[in-house]
Amino acid sequence: MTEKTTLTDAVHTLLKRAIIEQALKPGMRLPEDTVGEQFGVSRTIVRHALVRLENEGLVVTRRNRGAFVAEPSLEEAKQIFEVRRALEAEVIRILVERIPSSGFDQLEAHVRSEESVRGKDGPVSIRLAGEFHTLLAELTGNAVLSRYVGEVVLRCSLIMAMYAKSHSSDCAVDEHSQIIQAIRAGDAARATQIMDHHLGAVAGRAELEQKPDSVSSILSRYGKELAT
Amino acid sequence: MTEKTTLTDAVHTLLKRAIIEQALKPGMRLPEDTVGEQFGVSRTIVRHALVRLENEGLVVTRRNRGAFVAEPSLEEAKQIFEVRRALEAEVIRILVERIPSSGFDQLEAHVRSEESVRGKDGPVSIRLAGEFHTLLAELTGNAVLSRYVGEVVLRCSLIMAMYAKSHSSDCAVDEHSQIIQAIRAGDAARATQIMDHHLGAVAGRAELEQKPDSVSSILSRYGKELAT
DNA sequence: TGCAAGAAAATTGTATCCAATTGACGAGAT
DNA sequence: ATCTCGTCAATTGGATACAATTTTCTTGCA
Known part of the structure; x- marks a missing residue:
């Protein structure tokens, strides 16, 4: 039998991978609605995943502003x-x-x-x-x-x-x-x-570069792994 | 003006203190309803706080069973x-x-x-x-x-x-x-x-002792700090 | 009496709904 | 032209409602 995992875990894992693999670039915004829509889950789940990602230092959240991929100074x-x-x-x-x-x-x-x-x-x-x-x-x-x-x-x-x-x-x-x-x-x-x-x-080394992109288009490449 | 803090932060802090000060003993159950009732907030808040506490290793959660104060082996x-x-x-x-x-x-x-x-x-x-x-x-x-x-x-x-x-x-x-x-x-x-x-x-040293108690009675001593 | 199976209660997992805050945009005054 | 203020859209903070799962209690049977 397949080990039972919670939706929060799944979203958390996918977001983490997306960030590490640079699909989601530092500073990029992560609106709960958009992410939830892409993965086919509600904001509640995304919210929990974002909390965990924040604790891990991969995203930062600003009060009433939302979550962003961390941009370490x-x-x-x-x-x-x-x-x-x-x-x-x-x-x-x-x-x-x-x-x-x-x-x-x-x-x-x-x-x-x-x-x-x-x-x-x-x-x-x-x-x-x-x-x-x-x-x-x-x-x-x-x-x-x-x-x-x-x-x-x-x-x-x-x-x-x-x-x-x-x-x-x-x-x-x-x-x-x-x-x-x-x-x-x-x-x-x-x-x-x-x-x-x-x-x-x-x-x-210390050189900088940034490349903005659409959140939806990126997450669509990760969402298919979630058996909805 | 008083610094703006979120309810989740407040509950998180209070629970943490209660655990550290041994008011909430290791192994003790932390039902979301009970905790939320005591602090006058909804389960949503308690849930977020528990997620953070779990990340900090102070509580463990078992799927569909709920959260418990950690009992480190x-x-x-x-x-x-x-x-x-x-x-x-x-x-x-x-x-x-x-x-x-x-x-x-x-x-x-x-x-x-x-x-x-x-x-x-x-x-x-x-x-x-x-x-x-x-x-x-x-x-x-x-x-x-x-x-x-x-x-x-x-x-x-x-x-x-x-x-x-x-x-x-x-x-x-x-x-x-x-x-x-x-x-x-x-x-x-x-x-x-x-x-x-x-x-x-x-x-x-390595000696063990346990003392069970009611969750509500303990939290009531912490809840008054939340300006509801 | 002891045990097993099923129903009921309790509790968590998830979704949806309302309120509050923030940021953007534009109209009007200087 | 620029600065200020007010309105509005977008998004999060939080609460409630529903579904799923676990635990417990009851009940029938050996």
């Missing part, structure tokens, strides 16, 4: 990366100490899937790059840590979508492999160092 | 403390590097207010002990870090409410002072060490 971006470095350092510390037996297999399988889209700078490569870090966090077995890492990784994706021109995923994939090796060697210091460089690299 | 508790240690280590690292000029004054003022309730093991002392750590985090100027620390501190309060018999706040206050001194001396290592000991101390 450079200052905010620095803060997020600062926290992310601390969290991922802890992830490495834990993994060096205790990584599950199947851990390396999963990690290497993921890197292979990253390599399979090497060179393409599309949404898929962004998502995969992020998921590598999420996978690392999940391997710690610490659900709380995993959740926080997941959040900051997503927000970093949003930031990079705003400020970075290209994500040079080639470099990223190589560093992912190096991190795996360092962990396997039990060298936490080296793994952390690579991770810092890895994060510093993506955080280093 | 020992495993979950360990995970939370693990993350908390990592986050607070980062807080110290940052503060040693850059603490605002008024920082020490605020911290010492807070310790004084903690000392003023020394010996009492009531809700107030629990709240103040937690707020010291929240204040530390806020002084970093990093809103993201501050938010995460705030969350884990609250969840730790809940855990201690469940598993610890007494909080021996005397010890805690002394260690708070020592942490301030270490930061002032620029000794991050020592401050982190004290913090670890501090957290390890409160996390070390």
Whole structure:
């Protein structure tokens, strides 16, 4: 039997993906009516999903004005990366100490899937790059840590979508492999160092671009996944 | 003019306080109707507040069953403390590097207010002990870090409410002072060490107790703060 | 007495409806 | 031409109504 999920969860997931994949651009407005219409649900559901997205820092809501895709400032971006470095350092510390037996297999399988889209700078490569870090966090077995890492990784994706021109995923994939090796060697210091460089690299650039578009036209590409 | 806040925020805040101060005990049921009635608002509001509380890990909701005050397992508790240690280590690292000029004054003022309730093991002392750590985090100027620390501190309060018999706040206050001194001396290592000991101390004990009570009777003590 | 099946009550999931706030637009005065 | 003020459309904040699901209580039977 298929696991029972609530409509709010579904809408939340779809909106999140749409934001991460840059279909919904930062600063774009998210009227409850429009979104609900597209997904075939009422405003109530959309509202709940937006509340959750706000808690995750992916959207901001202004009183009586509605919800917008978050536009992290450079200052905010620095803060997020600062926290992310601390969290991922802890992830490495834990993994060096205790990584599950199947851990390396999963990690290497993921890197292979990253390599399979090497060179393409599309949404898929962004998502995969992020998921590598999420996978690392999940391997710690610490659900709380995993959740926080997941959040900051997503927000970093949003930031990079705003400020970075290209994500040079080639470099990223190589560093992912190096991190795996360092962990396997039990060298936490080296793994952390690579991770810092890895994060510093993506955080280093600061150029901006914006491209407005219609909300409806975008969401129509996501709505079909909802079995209404 | 009084700052405009939404009803959802108000209910969210009151419920949070009620949980932290142990008025609402872990595992206790939170029917939307009952809560809404007590606060004089509709289920819609309560629902939104509960969604936010769930995201903060203070309540868990089971599909079609409703919301309950979270009952962190020992495993979950360990995970939370693990993350908390990592986050607070980062807080110290940052503060040693850059603490605002008024920082020490605020911290010492807070310790004084903690000392003023020394010996009492009531809700107030629990709240103040937690707020010291929240204040530390806020002084970093990093809103993201501050938010995460705030969350884990609250969840730790809940855990201690469940598993610890007494909080021996005397010890805690002394260690708070020592942490301030270490930061002032620029000794991050020592401050982190004290913090670890501090957290390890409160996390070390593991005894359990439960006391059921009526939801209505408890909320009536909080509801009067809502200007209906 | 104990157990199982079904009906009734309670509670959540979702949709719709009304009120309040905000932002935009335009007319008139300076 | 610009600034101000008032009206109006659009959208959210909140409440109520209905549907679906779970839990509990009752009742019949072994």
